[in-house]
Amino acid sequence: MKPTLCFILLWIGYHCCFGQEKELTAALYETYGKYKEPSLDKRRIKHHELQPLITQYRKNPKFTVKTVGKSIEGRDLNLISIGQGDTDVFLWSQMHGDEPTATQALFDIFKFLDSDDFESEKRDILSNLTLHFLPMLNPDGAEIFERRNRLGIDINRDALRLQSPEGQTLKRVRDSLEADFGFNLHDQSTYYNAERTEKPATISYLAPAYNYEKEINEKRGNAMKVIVFMNTIIQQYAPGQVGRYNDDFEPRAFGDNIQKWGTATILIESGGYANDVEKQEIRKLNYVSILSAIYTIAKGNYRDIPLEDYEKIPENDRKLFDLKIENATYELLGKPYTIDIGINRLEVDEEDYADFWYSSRIIDQGDLSTYYGYKTVDASDYTVRAGKVYPDIQKTSQELGSMNVVDLLREGYTYVRVKNIPPEQLKSPVPMHIISTTYEVPEFTVEVGTNPTFLLEKHGILEYAVVNGHLIDLKTGQGNFKNAMIYR
Structure with a gap:
């Protein structure tokens, strides 16, 4: 044959x-x-x-x-x-x-x-x-x-x-x-x-x-x-x-x-x-x-x-991130720089190991053009901005349920102080970090190993929030969110 x-x-x-x-x-x-x-x-x-x-x-x-x-x-x-x-x-x-x-x-x-x-x-x-x-x-x-x-x-x-x-x-x-x-x-x-x-x-x-x-x-x-x-x-x-x-x-x-x-x-x-x-x-x-x-x-x-x-x-x-922000403007010591930011949402086990919550980190930054994201945002023309602490102190974390958190994000707030945080509470159920009345928020930097929480501003308007590595579209209020952090 x-x-x-x-x-x-x-x-x-x-x-x-x-x-x-x-x-x-x-x-x-x-x-x-x-x-x-x-x-x-x-x-x-x-x-x-x-x-x-x-x-x-x-x-x-x-x-x-x-x-x-x-x-x-x-x-x-x-x-x-x-x-x-x-x-x-x-x-x-x-x-x-x-x-x-x-x-x-x-x-x-x-x-x-x-x-x-x-x-x-x-x-x-x-x-x-x-x-x-x-x-x-x-x-x-x-x-x-x-x-x-x-x-x-x-x-x-x-x-x-x-x-x-x-x-x-x-x-x-x-x-x-x-x-x-x-x-x-x-x-x-x-x-x-x-x-x-x-x-x-x-x-x-x-x-x-x-x-x-x-x-x-x-x-x-x-x-x-x-x-x-x-x-x-x-x-x-x-x-x-x-x-x-x-x-x-x-x-x-x-x-x-x-x-x-x-x-x-x-x-x-x-x-x-x-x-x-x-x-x-x-x-x-x-x-x-x-x-x-x-x-x-x-x-x-x-x-x-x-x-x-x-x-x-x-x-x-192995070149995937949960979230990749590319071509963002980041101002450092008075000068603008263009950087990409690679973010992963890292799982933390609950006490019984039956469930988990996220403690996210910036994994890499700089030129990440050879990397990819499950979600990628082209941040050309966007500037990275630090989030602010909401001025009013809440008595309990339950009060957060009555607040319009997306509107607060649109105003640039990513932290809220709570007077009584139960010791067993490990995470925030809303897309804002819960902080104690005495916690001092560190000076904002984009740095590998830090929690990715910041805002993206375009032409003076805040259009995106990144809170604990979760991306929230401030135009629509939509985002795939699980939890934010608690800092005591």
């Missing part, structure tokens, strides 16, 4: 198969609401919240649930399995306690597998594959929304010493299954972008190297092909928002070693998506893309995917 004819036949076969899978993907996306696990609607999920669901599947004859280990603090690590196929697929999530997006998606997948829908597709999956899920590998870290485990180590750097019981469990399960495919499920910073674009890396992939030479054997090649397929899925719903991690070999990492031990390993990192603070849209993309990948593994169609397409996925970069 001539090479050109061979290529054409492969191309037709690949696109024919992908057409069928594309239809499945669309159906999965459109029907997702039916399978979304409603009890897990916040990122900061805890081990005890999973237990009623795991008990439910333990009683379900479709599933096999085994306790395969315990965390340092004694929380169960459970393996949930379904299917009768000869190919074993092993998926583990939340190795880092503050990376829960895929854990939620796995429980959505359980609901899908337990349903009576998509019978032929599920028959293809469960007759060809046996699926094994280990959700929340680091429950102690999840309890306090912390990356590391109770020992204070990164489990993902414990593949050699195996000091942690969580790492020992992961190794033991992988070895007992001799899994053909592995999905290593993580979250990454929301500040990653697809290289040289303003688009966030909503999903990033890696087929980890198994040696310093970054050689590609059959197993790693299979992982690359599945990643190429998953990229085509994500591009349908988040075009341009996929990144690829650097594949330098890390000899301590589980992903690299599991690849080395003979499992085709696929790292999936859930990043950022505009206006998706709780990552629920990204959770949906995990659900759709993982199920679609499982289906293409079951059908064997990934084998026809061109390996070279893996390198075409843009690399990850």
Whole structure:
């Protein structure tokens, strides 16, 4: 057969198969609401919240649930399995306690597998594959929304010493299954972008190297092909928002070693998506893309995917801010300067680690022309102005509810004094900082590390306020606001 004819036949076969899978993907996306696990609607999920669901599947004859280990603090690590196929697929999530997006998606997948829908597709999956899920590998870290485990180590750097019981469990399960495919499920910073674009890396992939030479054997090649397929899925719903991690070999990492031990390993990192603070849209993309990948593994169609397409996925970069102000005029010591300001809203955990508030910072300033923002304001012709302290003292913070705060911002006020601030109150519910009667507001400067609170003035009129990193349009009063600060 001539090479050109061979290529054409492969191309037709690949696109024919992908057409069928594309239809499945669309159906999965459109029907997702039916399978979304409603009890897990916040990122900061805890081990005890999973237990009623795991008990439910333990009683379900479709599933096999085994306790395969315990965390340092004694929380169960459970393996949930379904299917009768000869190919074993092993998926583990939340190795880092503050990376829960895929854990939620796995429980959505359980609901899908337990349903009576998509019978032929599920028959293809469960007759060809046996699926094994280990959700929340680091429950102690999840309890306090912390990356590391109770020992204070990164489990993902414990593949050699195996000091942690969580790492020992992961190794033991992988070895007992001799899994053909592995999905290593993580979250990454929301500040990653697809290289040289303003688009966030909503999903990033890696087929980890198994040696310093970054050689590609059959197993790693299979992982690359599945990643190429998953990229085509994500591009349908988040075009341009996929990144690829650097594949330098890390000899301590589980992903690299599991690849080395003979499992085709696929790292999936859930990043950022505009206006998706709780990552629920990204959770949906995990659900759709993982199920679609499982289906293409079951059908064997990934084998026809061109390996070279893996390198075409843009690399990850880290050049995103929550808010970027560009070309603003900033007056310092009597002289005007043009600067860009990069601002991130940093999360501070509540006492119970179930929620958070923001304490924002200026991360960088100067020429940020190679950086991007989830929100970017062209501040050409705008001058940065300091906010003022409102002259009237309020007795309690409850009185702020009766004030027209946007009008006060329009007048240039960004601070309000309150006589009685409850000691347990940590944040301001309105877009003005609450300060005590004795607090002295520092001299205003635009400086890296400081809280971003200022006004933008154009032709003598204040048109924007930035309060604790939140942008408020003073013309409309609109803004995506969560909280301001309290200074005592």
